[in-house]
Amino acid sequence: xxxxxxxxxxxxxxxxxxxxxxxxxxxxxxxxxxxxxxxxxxxxxxxxxxxxxxxxxxxxxxxxxxxxxxxxxxxxxxxxxxxxxxxxxxxxxxxxxxxxxxxxxxxxxxxxxxxxxxxxxxxxx
Numbered sequence: 234x235x236x237x238x239x240x241x242x243x244x245x246x247x248x249x250x251x252x253x254x255x256x257x258x259x260x261x262x263x264x265x266x267x268x269x270x271x272x273x274x275x276x277x278x279x280x281x282x283x284x285x286x287x288x289x290x291x292x293x294x295x296x297x298x299x300x301x302x303x304x305x306x307x308x309x310x311x312x313x314x315x316x317x318x319x320x321x322x323x324x325x326x327x328x329x330x331x332x333x334x335x336x337x338x339x340x341x342x343x344x345x346x347x348x349x350x351x352x353x354x355x356x357x358x
Contacts, residue, residue, distance in 0.1 A: 243332045243344040252321045252353040254283055259315045259332065261307070268306030271335035272315060274346070275299040280330070281321025286316035303315060303335075323350045 244260045263269040276282055276298050285293035285300035291313075293302045300317055307313050327349055334342040 236349050241337065243346045245348050249349050249351050251351055254318060254320045256318050258298040260312055261310045261315060263307045263309055265336060266309050267336055267338060268308055269301040269334050270306050270337050273299055273301045273333045275331040276319060277328055281320040283320055286318065286325055288313065288315055304357055318342060321350060325350050325352050337346045
């Protein structure tokens, strides 16, 4: 079962990244009336996951271009922050990381998390 988003969404911080290894935080809201039991974040080409940072009560794993945190649970209307260290080699421009919230019932909620890659110090003219 997949349900779409309502008014909130997964918010990455910062929303502008230079190339190199960077930490991105994702504020993940649970709008469903059941506790969230996991979240995945998948990165596009031009990004490599270096580490999924630990979050209290959640176990983090990395499998290729996807990181998964399981545990929690995250209660209805609560927000949790998940942190990901990524190596950014992408050309400057808009990129989307795919996030998916996981629930014990089998339900999932997909959210696009949009960032902008900006030229790094070596790229500036």
